[in-house]
Amino acid sequence: MAMRARDRIELVQGREAEAAARAEAARAAMALREITVSYGESPAVFSVDATFPRDSLVAIVGPNGAGKSTLLKAALGVVPRLSGTVTVFGTPLERARERVAYVPQRASVDWDFPTRVIDVVMMGLYRELGLLGLVRASHRERALACLARVGMTDFATRQIGQLSGGQQQRVFLARALAQGADLYLLDEPFAGVDAATEKAIIDVLKELKGEGRTVVCVHHDLATVADYFDRVLLINTRRIAEGPVAEVFTAENLQATYGGRLASAHIDQLRLSEQG
């Protein structure tokens, strides 16, 4: 049966759009397509698309319970997806896992666990320890070098429960550094840390970007988004907006993301800065 001309044009355009999306995904560090996650019957993340270009610092921003952490976990297969695909550097995640590092929320583990700082960092070297899991001097040196990058060398042999919250967060970052990945996904790395730690962490993240790596953070502090990140993904179960901070991090989009829950003072501040 002959197609009508308009349908054919739409079909061709559709294919072109699809091809463009595929090409974009291949160039990106990570591309998420129609990710849906649900614990029970109400989705925590609903059909979210997102593209994290290479060599960028991305913030995922949204209210509590908006599915930010869940999106990160679903992207890594830590929680099962109901639908959606994940592409990492143009290949399926399973073939590029060694290029991705993950920093879970600090509160997600038991800090009374019998393990020392250096042991936690060496967990980042897990893939390289081989079948028998033997630790060599070279592994130890690399773990110490990662600790040095976060300013924690002197704490290498401490039990992890003796660290402050900020120090624990630094240890988690050092473990991710040990993975030597090209894409870093961090879940609330600045939550409950002191100013010195916040600075130490953002310095490392900017260094990573400077090395051509990609960093994605779940972030809750709207005041620092513009200073720390160059792109932002706004979500509240669904994707609200995504793009460069200057274009996307607007009062209008934040209102759409947070609804009435955002302090109006913050919106006013943003409005002012947009005008100025």
Place this chain on the structure above:
Amino acid sequence: MPMSSPPLEAFVSALLLQAGYNAALVAIGAGLLGIAAGAGGTFLFLRKRALVSDAIAHATLPGVGIAFLVMVGLGLDGRSLVGLLAGSALSAALGLLCVEWITRRTRLAEDTAIGAVLSVFFGFGIVLLTVIQTLSQGRQAGLEGFLLGSTAGMLYSDAMVIALGGVLAVLALVALRRPMTLVSFDPGFAAALGLNTRRIDLAMMLLVLAVTVTGLKIVGLVLVVALLIIPPVAARLWSERTDHVVLIAGAIGGVSGYAGAAMSAAAPGLPTGPIIVLVAFSLFLLSLAFAPGRGVLAAAIRHRRFQLRLHRRQGLLSLARGEPIFDPLTLKVLRREGLIRPDRVPTEAGRIEAGRALVDERRFEVARRIHRDDPLSHRYDGLTPITAVMTGDEIAEIDRMLAASAMLRRGEGS
């Protein structure tokens, strides 16, 4: 007829493997089993699923009974240990599946599932055992030995089976220790690395199941859980490193199994399981009292040192501020360290230390303000050296803030 040797002598000879070939083999088997149980139990303990092993252990009983009946029905020897262990392993696996299924598919929590599975399987097993007791072949079967453990009348081949099971479990532990540690500490990170956390959890459970089943004849199903839990809890008192806790727990379990089996050989009337558990418990008590770091004695010493540090610091701050000191303990501490002269005048060293204490106190004041919400802020009490609780850049940041506020104050003053 000469009197049998007194119990102590018999025990020592059993310990030294001189109480006969069979008793020696049983003691070695029990030791290997104890190593496997202690080390394997550590991962269960770290994964916070220690009680699942109790459900597994109690779920073995129906399997023992059914295996006996099947073997007798087939005209085989119903007492064959391999056959009984195979049966117990199957019913334990079924029990484990039930716990997993209830936890996953219903709204019930794991402890509820454990309680339900444990009691239902155990009840069914006791019914089977009672029925077997009424059978003519059943009376001599000695199946009740599976409840509390018994080494009396154990065959050479039985001891070999147990020793072999222990060795295999230890080898599996060596191979799986890294993934099991990772999943116990941070399952999310493990999953992000691409590890199949469910499969690792399953392997951990199967390992525990294997240890439980192997230990059934020696320790008994009622108490095997103790051999899985007590050694790791005791070992945790000794070390802050996972690999060390595993090794120490293995050692405690091994010693308990070996010594317990030897004692039981010296006193054949006693069930073996309770003796092994009591040995393990004594080692736990010793650990609780004497372990450095987490032991009770160490805590008392630490508390006394803390008190001395407190007096030292308060004394130094008083010196720095030129306040008089009255507390006799404070004076004693300062004098002993040569920080003040007998007439309470600070020495040169005392003045230097006092100055340092004052600087750190100002830094800690800032730290306490910044970290008000941090659960560790109680460590910024000035009693721990500042370099021990903060990184160099954190201290530098605080010094910057101090300098800024000092400048501000000077600006206000002028």
